[in-house]
Amino acid sequence: MIEKLKQDLATGTISRRTFMAGALAMGATVSSASLLVGEAHAIAPQKGGTLRIGFTQGSTSDTFDPATFNNDFMLATGYAVFNTLVELAPDGSGQPDLAESYEASADAKTWTFRLRDEATFSDGKKVTAADVIASIRHHLGENSKSAAKPLLKSIEDIKADGDNTVVFTLTEGNADFPLIFNDYHLGIRPAQADGTIDPDTMIGTGGYVVESFEAGVRAVLKRRDDYWKKGRAHIDRVEILTIADPAARMNALLTGEVDLIDRPDLKTVHMLKRNPNVKLHTQDGTLHYVMPMHSDTAPFDDNNVRLALKNAINRQEFVDKVLKGYGKVGNDQPIASSMQFYNDQLAPRAFDPEKAKYHLKQAGLDTLNVKLHTAENAFGGAVDASLLFSETAKAAGINIEVVREPADGYWSNVWLKKPFCTSYWGGRPTADLMFTTAYAAGADWNESRFNHERFNELLVKARAELDTETRRNMYFEMQQIVSDEGSTIIPAFGQYVSAMTKRVHMPEKVTQLWDLDGMRFIERWWVS
Amino acid sequence: MSGIQKLVLRRIGLGIVTLFIVSLLIFIGVELLPSDLAQEILGQAATPETVAAFRRELGLDQPAVIRYLEWVAGVFQGDFGVSLANRRDVAELVAPRLKNTMFLAGYAAAIAVPVAVTLGILAALFRNSIFDRLANVFALSSISLPEFFVAYVLILLFAVNIPLFPSLARIDDATPFIEALYRTFLPALTLILVVIAHMMRMTRAAIINVLAEPYIEMARLKGVPRYKVILRHALPNALPPIINVVAINLAYLIVGVVVVEVVFVYPGLGQLLVDAVAKRDFPVVQAVGLFFAATYISLNILADVLSILSNPRLRAKA
Amino acid sequence: MLRFFKTTPPTALLGLFIILSVAIMGVFAPFLAPYGETEVVGAAYMPWDSVHLLGTDNLGRDMLSRVIYGARNTVGLALLTTAIAFTVGATLGIYAALKGGWVDQVVSRAVDVLMAVPPLILALMLLAIVGPSIPNMVLVIAVIYVAPVFRLARASSMNIVVLDFVQAARLRGEGNLWLISREILPNITSTLVAEFGLRFCFVFLFIAALSFLGLGIQPPTADWGSMVKENATLITFGDITPLIPAAAIAVLTIGINFVVDWMLHKASGLKD
Amino acid sequence: MTNILTVRDLHIQARHKHGTTEIVKGIDLDLKPGEVLGLVGESGAGKSTLGLAAMGYTRDGCRISSGSIRFRDQELVGASASTLRHLHGNSIAYVAQSAAASFNPSHRLIDQFTEAPLEHGVRSRKQAEADAIQLYREMQLPNPEEIGFRYPYQVSGGQLQRAMTAMAMSCKPDLIIFDEPTTALDVTTQIEVLAAIRKVVKEHNTAAIYITHDLAVVSQMADRIMVLRDGHMVETAPTEEMLANPKEDYTKSLWAVRTLHRETRPRPEKTPLLAIDKVTAHYGEFKALDSISFDILPQRTVAVVGESGSGKSTLAKVITGLLPHSPGGEIRWQGEALPPRLQDRDKTILRDVQMIYQMPDTALNPRHRVRDVVGRPLTFYLGLHGAEKEERLRSLMEQIELDPDIYLNRRITELSGGQKQRIGIARALAAEPRFIICDEVTSALDQLVAEGILKLLLKLQEKYGLTYMFITHDLATVEAIADDVVVMQHGKIVEQGTRDEVFSPPHPDYSARLLASVPEMDPHWLDRVLAEQKIDLLENN
Numbered sequence A: 001m002i003e004k005l006k007q008d009l010a011t012g013t014i015s016r017r018t019f020m021a022g023a024l025a026m027g028a029t030v031s032s033a034s035l036l037v038g039e040a041h042a043i044a045p046q047k048g049g050t051l052r053i054g055f056t057q058g059s060t061s062d063t064f065d066p067a068t069f070n071n072d073f074m075l076a077t078g079y080a081v082f083n084t085l086v087e088l089a090p091d092g093s094g095q096p097d098l099a100e101s102y103e104a105s106a107d108a109k110t111w112t113f114r115l116r117d118e119a120t121f122s123d124g125k126k127v128t129a130a131d132v133i134a135s136i137r138h139h140l141g142e143n144s145k146s147a148a149k150p151l152l153k154s155i156e157d158i159k160a161d162g163d164n165t166v167v168f169t170l171t172e173g174n175a176d177f178p179l180i181f182n183d184y185h186l187g188i189r190p191a192q193a194d195g196t197i198d199p200d201t202m203i204g205t206g207g208y209v210v211e212s213f214e215a216g217v218r219a220v221l222k223r224r225d226d227y228w229k230k231g232r233a234h235i236d237r238v239e240i241l242t243i244a245d246p247a248a249r250m251n252a253l254l255t256g257e258v259d260l261i262d263r264p265d266l267k268t269v270h271m272l273k274r275n276p277n278v279k280l281h282t283q284d285g286t287l288h289y290v291m292p293m294h295s296d297t298a299p300f301d302d303n304n305v306r307l308a309l310k311n312a313i314n315r316q317e318f319v320d321k322v323l324k325g326y327g328k329v330g331n332d333q334p335i336a337s338s339m340q341f342y343n344d345q346l347a348p349r350a351f352d353p354e355k356a357k358y359h360l361k362q363a364g365l366d367t368l369n370v371k372l373h374t375a376e377n378a379f380g381g382a383v384d385a386s387l388l389f390s391e392t393a394k395a396a397g398i399n400i401e402v403v404r405e406p407a408d409g410y411w412s413n414v415w416l417k418k419p420f421c422t423s424y425w426g427g428r429p430t431a432d433l434m435f436t437t438a439y440a441a442g443a444d445w446n447e448s449r450f451n452h453e454r455f456n457e458l459l460v461k462a463r464a465e466l467d468t469e470t471r472r473n474m475y476f477e478m479q480q481i482v483s484d485e486g487s488t489i490i491p492a493f494g495q496y497v498s499a500m501t502k503r504v505h506m507p508e509k510v511t512q513l514w515d516l517d518g519m520r521f522i523e524r525w526w527v528s
Numbered sequence B: 001m002s003g004i005q006k007l008v009l010r011r012i013g014l015g016i017v018t019l020f021i022v023s024l025l026i027f028i029g030v031e032l033l034p035s036d037l038a039q040e041i042l043g044q045a046a047t048p049e050t051v052a053a054f055r056r057e058l059g060l061d062q063p064a065v066i067r068y069l070e071w072v073a074g075v076f077q078g079d080f081g082v083s084l085a086n087r088r089d090v091a092e093l094v095a096p097r098l099k100n101t102m103f104l105a106g107y108a109a110a111i112a113v114p115v116a117v118t119l120g121i122l123a124a125l126f127r128n129s130i131f132d133r134l135a136n137v138f139a140l141s142s143i144s145l146p147e148f149f150v151a152y153v154l155i156l157l158f159a160v161n162i163p164l165f166p167s168l169a170r171i172d173d174a175t176p177f178i179e180a181l182y183r184t185f186l187p188a189l190t191l192i193l194v195v196i197a198h199m200m201r202m203t204r205a206a207i208i209n210v211l212a213e214p215y216i217e218m219a220r221l222k223g224v225p226r227y228k229v230i231l232r233h234a235l236p237n238a239l240p241p242i243i244n245v246v247a248i249n250l251a252y253l254i255v256g257v258v259v260v261e262v263v264f265v266y267p268g269l270g271q272l273l274v275d276a277v278a279k280r281d282f283p284v285v286q287a288v289g290l291f292f293a294a295t296y297i298s299l300n301i302l303a304d305v306l307s308i309l310s311n312p313r314l315r316a317k318a
Numbered sequence C: 001m002l003r004f005f006k007t008t009p010p011t012a013l014l015g016l017f018i019i020l021s022v023a024i025m026g027v028f029a030p031f032l033a034p035y036g037e038t039e040v041v042g043a044a045y046m047p048w049d050s051v052h053l054l055g056t057d058n059l060g061r062d063m064l065s066r067v068i069y070g071a072r073n074t075v076g077l078a079l080l081t082t083a084i085a086f087t088v089g090a091t092l093g094i095y096a097a098l099k100g101g102w103v104d105q106v107v108s109r110a111v112d113v114l115m116a117v118p119p120l121i122l123a124l125m126l127l128a129i130v131g132p133s134i135p136n137m138v139l140v141i142a143v144i145y146v147a148p149v150f151r152l153a154r155a156s157s158m159n160i161v162v163l164d165f166v167q168a169a170r171l172r173g174e175g176n177l178w179l180i181s182r183e184i185l186p187n188i189t190s191t192l193v194a195e196f197g198l199r200f201c202f203v204f205l206f207i208a209a210l211s212f213l214g215l216g217i218q219p220p221t222a223d224w225g226s227m228v229k230e231n232a233t234l235i236t237f238g239d240i241t242p243l244i245p246a247a248a249i250a251v252l253t254i255g256i257n258f259v260v261d262w263m264l265h266k267a268s269g270l271k272d
Numbered sequence D: 001m002t003n004i005l006t007v008r009d010l011h012i013q014a015r016h017k018h019g020t021t022e023i024v025k026g027i028d029l030d031l032k033p034g035e036v037l038g039l040v041g042e043s044g045a046g047k048s049t050l051g052l053a054a055m056g057y058t059r060d061g062c063r064i065s066s067g068s069i070r071f072r073d074q075e076l077v078g079a080s081a082s083t084l085r086h087l088h089g090n091s092i093a094y095v096a097q098s099a100a101a102s103f104n105p106s107h108r109l110i111d112q113f114t115e116a117p118l119e120h121g122v123r124s125r126k127q128a129e130a131d132a133i134q135l136y137r138e139m140q141l142p143n144p145e146e147i148g149f150r151y152p153y154q155v156s157g158g159q160l161q162r163a164m165t166a167m168a169m170s171c172k173p174d175l176i177i178f179d180e181p182t183t184a185l186d187v188t189t190q191i192e193v194l195a196a197i198r199k200v201v202k203e204h205n206t207a208a209i210y211i212t213h214d215l216a217v218v219s220q221m222a223d224r225i226m227v228l229r230d231g232h233m234v235e236t237a238p239t240e241e242m243l244a245n246p247k248e249d250y251t252k253s254l255w256a257v258r259t260l261h262r263e264t265r266p267r268p269e270k271t272p273l274l275a276i277d278k279v280t281a282h283y284g285e286f287k288a289l290d291s292i293s294f295d296i297l298p299q300r301t302v303a304v305v306g307e308s309g310s311g312k313s314t315l316a317k318v319i320t321g322l323l324p325h326s327p328g329g330e331i332r333w334q335g336e337a338l339p340p341r342l343q344d345r346d347k348t349i350l351r352d353v354q355m356i357y358q359m360p361d362t363a364l365n366p367r368h369r370v371r372d373v374v375g376r377p378l379t380f381y382l383g384l385h386g387a388e389k390e391e392r393l394r395s396l397m398e399q400i401e402l403d404p405d406i407y408l409n410r411r412i413t414e415l416s417g418g419q420k421q422r423i424g425i426a427r428a429l430a431a432e433p434r435f436i437i438c439d440e441v442t443s444a445l446d447q448l449v450a451e452g453i454l455k456l457l458l459k460l461q462e463k464y465g466l467t468y469m470f471i472t473h474d475l476a477t478v479e480a481i482a483d484d485v486v487v488m489q490h491g492k493i494v495e496q497g498t499r500d501e502v503f504s505p506p507h508p509d510y511s512a513r514l515l516a517s518v519p520e521m522d523p524h525w526l527d528r529v530l531a532e533q534k535i536d537l538l539e540n541n
Helices: A002-011 A016-025 A030-040 A072-081 A129-137 A246-254 A266-272 A303-311 A315-322 A353-362 A382-396 A431-438 A453-464 A468-485 B003-032 B037-045 B048-058 B064-076 B090-125 B130-144 B147-161 B177-183 B185-211 B214-221 B226-255 B258-264 B269-279 B282-310 B312-317 C002-007 C010-027 C063-099 C101-116 C119-130 C134-161 C164-172 C176-212 C224-230 C232-237 C243-271 D047-053 D081-087 D109-120 D125-138 D157-168 D187-203 D215-221 D239-244 D249-259 D312-320 D347-352 D370-382 D386-399 D417-430 D447-464 D475-481 D499-503 D509-517 D525-532
Strands: A050-055 A086-088 A094-096 A099-104 A110-115 A155-161 A165-170 A208-214 A218-223 A237-242 A260-262 A278-292 A327-329 A368-374 A398-404 A423-425 A488-501 D005-016 D019-031 D036-040 D062-071 D092-095 D175-179 D207-212 D224-229 D232-238 D274-283 D286-296 D301-305 D330-333 D353-356 D435-439 D467-472 D484-489 D492-498
Touching (some): A110 A129, A129 A155, A246 A266, A246 A488, A303 A368, A303 A468, A315 A488, A382 A398, A431 A453, A431 A468, A453 A468, B003 B064, B090 B226, B130 B185, B147 B185, B147 C176, B147 C224, B177 B185, B185 B258, C010 C243, C063 C243, C101 C134, C119 C134, C164 D353, D005 D047, D019 D062, D036 D047, D125 D187, D157 D175, D187 D509, D232 D249, D274 D312, D286 D312, D286 D484, D301 D312, D312 D353, D312 D435, D347 D370, D353 D417, D447 D475
Parallel strands (some): A050 A237, A368 A398, D175 D207, D301 D484
Antiparallel strands (some): A099 A110, A218 A237, D005 D062, D224 D232, D274 D330
C-alpha cells in the first residue's frame, strides 16, 4: 500500500496532501511518510552565512516563557531554539519533529508519541519523555497563564511509557491532535527535578543557541554544530532586530543593514520591488479578517439581518484598499484555501445591496442601525475598513455607525464584549482547531457567540473521524453552515508580504500558516 | 554652610517631594489605564482564566494601595522592584538603556549646545544681516519639521543616497566608543537639528535684550570693539536665560527622544517607557518616569545654580 | 492702508499673507477643495497633472484637497489647543503673580510636578486613560502646555504687578477679575502672543509626534502631521509627496514666527 | 587757543514709526581745551543727543544728517568706525547719568577701569591698575586700594558715580562728556560727587561738556552755559553773565521757576484728619518704620522729607494699607482706627484716600486711554455712566487744564510726562477724595512742568478743601507747597513741625546737612559750602 502511494506521488497522480492523509489514515508511522517527501523533492540549500532580520514586532516585555509568546520576534526565536513534537509541513499536514513517530488508537482518543533517540538539548542532555511532559504541563493546570491552555483542553492525561514514549489520553477523539503540537507555545524544554520546566530557560533542542537576547531590541542566535536534525539550520548566525517603524524597516533593508524584513509598508511595496537587490515574498495563508456579531443579541439574532450585512459589504474594495491588493476575498467562513478541507464549492458572496435589502425586508425591517466597534490595532486598516463598510452599506439602507475604540485595551474591553466589532485571526493549522477555537458553542473565543446544533454535532464527529472522505464532507457542510448561517462577516483573507535581499533563499514550497514559512524560516531557509 | 549649599539642599528637598508626587501620579495613572499587564501580554489570546492566573502570579490581585506602598518601601531601600513583564530586576533592565540614552543625549548636546550658542552670538552680533536672517529661517524651518521627518530625510540623504552612515543606530556594550559615535551619528544629527533652533533663538534674543542696557553703550563709548562688547559685556549678563534654555533642551534630549529611538531603532529609555506604559508594567514605568522627572528637576536646579553663579550679586547673596 | 504696506517689513507681510491664506483655506475648505476630504477619486499615487494638481495619495485621494482640508483640521485643532492652554495658563499665571503667597506656591509647585513628567509620556498615559478621541487629545495637550504658559505668564506678570498702576487699581479696591483682565493682561499680551506663535508650532509638532505613535488625529481625517507620517516611507524613494504637507507645516510656522517677530519688535519699539 | 571741539550747523534726525524728526537743528558749538561747557535744557531739548554727537556717536535710530563735528583736527561726521573707536575712551570719554546701570554688573570696577587703557594700548595692566587707585583716591573714594576689586552692586550710588568719573579719566582724555551725572542721586550725595568731579577736571585740565537740567548744579560746574530748547540753541554766555543777566525770555522763565513759595498759614487747632500713632512696619525682618507718630490736619499739606531709604515711601504704603503695619501702633482716620489691611477697609475709606505717584510712566496703565483711566473711579465709586459720566470726565479734564476734546480719547502712551501726571491727578480727583498722598509727584518732571503741577495742586486744594501728604526729597517743593514738614531718616522721624519751624535754625544734624546740600543758583555756592566745611565729604556713605 505504501509503495503504491509513493508511486502515485512521484507520478503526480495524487496530491501530497492525499498521500499524507492516506498514510495517516492507515495508521502508518508518520516519520517514514515525511522522509518520502524529502526524497521526492530534492533541494540544495547552502551552509553558512549570517541572516539579519528586521521584525515589526518584539517588545521590551518579551520573555522566554513560552506561555507568554505572542509576537513574531519570539515565535521565530522560539522555533529556532526549541523544537516541537510535530511541525507543520508546507502542504498543511503534520510532520514529526521531536517525535520520531506518532499513532492514534482507533477512536483517536489515545495518542502515542515516540521520541527521537538522537535529539539532544544544547547542553548535551538527551530528550526524554519527562521533558515533554513537563513542557506540556507548563501550559495546563489552574495556575497556567498560557495562551495554549485552550488548545490542550481535551488532554485528560499524559504518561510516560518508558524514557522514550509519551502517551496522551484525550477526553474525546481528535484526528488532528498531533497538529496541535506545531504550536509555538509548545516547544520542548528540559524538565527540572520537580517535573516542571524553568520558564526562562534558553536551553532547547533546536538548531540554534542564544548568544544574546535583549527583549524588544535584538536577539543573536548561533547555529549548533551538533544539531541532531539533518538538512536543517543552514545559516551560521542569525540576528533578529525589532524595527517597529515601517520606514526604518524599509531603509534598513535598502541600506543593507538587514537582509529580511516582515510587513513592508504596503503603500510603497511597488517601489521597493524596483530595487534590483530586493525580492518580495508573498504568501497566502490562514490570516483572515473578521467582523463578529453576537448571534444572541438583537438585531444579530436574526439570520436575515446577518445575511443583509454580509451582502452589504464590498469585499473586493476591502482587498483593494485595505489590503492594498495583498489578499483574497473571503466567504464568511474561516477555512483558508490552502487548508486541507477547504470547501472550494462555496459560491463567492458578491456585494449586492438589493439582496441585502431583501434580507432586511425578510427580517421585517426597512432600515437597520448598528454600531461597529473598531480600533486601529484590531488589524492594520481596521478603521478604514469599517468606514468603507459604513459607506457601502448605506446603499442597502443600513446605517453603520463606526465607533472608534481606544487601541489600548481593545482586546480586553471591546473584543468579545461588544456585539459587533472588528478582529482578525492568524489562523489555525486545521479546520478543527479553527472551528473549535472560535465557532464551537461555549468556546472562550467564540467571538460571535455562535451556537448551531448541527454544526456543534458535526464538529465533534469530524474531529474523531479518521476517514478522510467522510471528514471532508463534514467540514464542507460546516463551512456551508458558517458561511450562510454564521454570525461572522469574513470579508477577506490576507496575504503575508515580506521583503528580502536576493541572497536569502527558501525552499520551493513553504508552510502557509502564519508568516515566513510558518515562522520556522530560520532553520529552513538559507543565505548565499 | 554657604548660601548656595543651602539653596541647593532646599531645592533638592523640594525636588524629592515633587518626585514623590510624580510617582503617586504615575501610579494612579497606571491604575486608571484600561486593562492591565496580564491582559496586555496575553492580548487577543487572553481568557478570563489565564488572565486571572497571570494576575495572581504578578500579584496584581493585591489592592492598589498595598502594591504602591510595597513599591515605595522598596525604593527607600534602593530596590526598584522587578519588571512585571519579565521578572527582571528593574535597575538591571533600565541601566543599559539609561547608558544609551545618556550617550545619545550627551553626543547631541556636545555638538548642539556650542554650535547653537555660537550661532546665536553671531546672529546677535550681525543683527539684521543676511546671516542673521538666514539663520533665523533655518532655525524656524528646523523646528517646524516633525522630528521623524527630519530623520527620514537624513536617512535618505546620508544612508540611502550617499551611504555614509548606517540607517540603524545599533550599539551595545561591546561597541567601541568611536564606532558608537559613527553609528549614532544620524540620530544625533536629527536631535541636534531639532534642538539647535530653540537655543539659538533664545541666545540671540537674550543677548539682544542685554544690548539695550546702558553699560553696553558705555562699553562701546570706551572704544571696545563690537565683538568684545558682545562677548565680554553682553554674554555674561545674558547667561541666565541661555542656561535655562540649554537646560530645557538637555532635558528634552534625555526625555523626549522616543520618536528618534523608534526611527533609528536605538535602544533607549523612551522606547522602554512607551512599551512599559503599553504593557502596564508599573515598576518599569515608575522607574523610568521617576528618572525622567529627576533629570528634569536636577537640570532645573543646576540651571538655577549656574544662573546664580553667573551673577556676582546673587552669587554673594547666596 | 497703503501706509501699512509701506511701514510693515516684507517678512511680516509675507507672514500675514501665509496666515491669511491658511485661514481662508481652512474656513472655506469645502468650497476651495476640488474633491472631498476622504473621497477616493483615483488610483493610488497618481502623478501631478491638470486634474489632480498635486497627484493622489496612498488611497487615491486628491492630495490638493487633503492639504486644503488639512489646513482646517490641523490648524484648527492646534489653534484650539493652544488657545485653551493659553486661557488657562495665562489666567492662572497672572493670578498667582497677583496673589503671591501660598496661592502662588501651591499653583507653582503643581506646575512643577506637571512639568517634571515628560510630556509625551503624560500624553500617552492620559490618552490611554481617556481614550484617543480628538476632543480628548486637544484637552490633554492643552493640559500639558498649561505649565509652560503658566510660568511665562507668571514671570511676565511679576514685572507688572509691582507697577504703580496695578497698585492704584488695588487701592481703588478693584477685584481680581478687573486686575487680571484689564490691568495686567493687556501689558503682557505681546509676550504671550510671541509665545503663542512658538507654542502653536510645538502643539502642531506634538500632534504630529502623537500621530507617529498612533495616538494623534486618526485617519481618515486629513491633518498635515499624519499626512507626512502616512506617506513618509515615500521619502526613501525620493518621492516628494510627503514634502507637501511637511512644507505646509514649515511655511506656516515660518509665517507665524515672522509675524510674531514683527509684533515683538513693534511692542518693544513702543516701550522706547 | 585752538578749539578742542568745533561743531558747525549740526543736524540730527531721529527715526520713528511715522517717519523722521529733527531733534538737533543746526547747533554751533566751540570748546577750548580745559573749558567746561554746561548744556542746559528741559527733556527733549536735544542736550544728550548733542553731547553724544560730540563723540561722533548717535544712538540707534538717530543719525547725523548734516553738519560738522571736529575733534581737534579730526572730522567725526562720517569718520570710520575704527577711527571713532580709537578716540572713544581714549581721547573722549563719557560719564553716564546712572552709574548703577552703566557699570556692567558682571565685572569688577577695576576691570572695567582698565578695559579702555588696555584696549587702546596706552597702559599696561599694572600701570592701569595703579592709575585706577590713584584716581579713586583723587575722587575721594573710601579705600581706594581696595574698592576697585568690588562688583558694582557692592558700591553705593554716589561712589559708583565717582568711580565712573575715574573710569572716564583712565586714558587721561582731553574731553569728557558728563550726561546728568548727579540727577539720580540724593542731595547730600550729589554735593560730594560734584565736588569730586570739579576737582579732578580742574586738576587734569580736561575739557568737559556737562549736561544737566539743574541750573544750580550747572552753575557750580561750568565756565560757560549753553541753553537748548527743541534742538535749537537759545543762548550761550559765561556762567556768571548768564545767571546775572539772561537775555532770552525762555532762559528767564527757567530761572524763575524756583520762586514759588507758599504763604505761611497758621496751624489751626482742629482734630487731625489722619493721625499716625506709634506706627512700626517691617519688610520681613527689616524694620522700615520705627514708631512713627504725627498728625495730618484737615486742608493742610504735610511734606514728608527724606532721602532714599528713609522710609517715606513705606509710610505711604502703610497709610494706604498695602503694607499692614505691625501690631502696637495705630492709624486713625477722623479719630477712628483704620484696619491695617487694605482688604479690610471699606470702599468709602478707599475713596477718601487717593494717591498720586512719582513716575507718571508707570502710574497709568500704558494700554488704556485717558477716558478709561479717569472714568474708572467715576464708575467704580460713584456709579456714573453715560452722559453723566461724560460730563464729569470733561469737567475733570478742564480742572487739570487739558482740553477734553483733544485728550479724552488719547492713549496714555501718546502723552508727555507732565500730561500723564495731570491725568494721575484727575484720576485721584475723580474719586472726590478728602486726602491725597503725593509720592514725589514732581521729581521725574522738568522744572517748568513741575511748577505747573504744583500750582494745579495748590489750586485744587483751595477749591475742594483737600488735605495733602507730600512725600519728597526736594526742599524746593517743600518750600513751594508745604504747611507742615516731617523729616525722616532711617525709618525714624528726625524733626517735625511747621515749615517755618523746620526751616529755621537750630536744626538737628541731619536736617542741617540736608538743608545745606541743596544747591543754590550761585556759582560760588559749592566753594562756600565746602569752605564752611558744613559737609563732611569723606566716609559718609
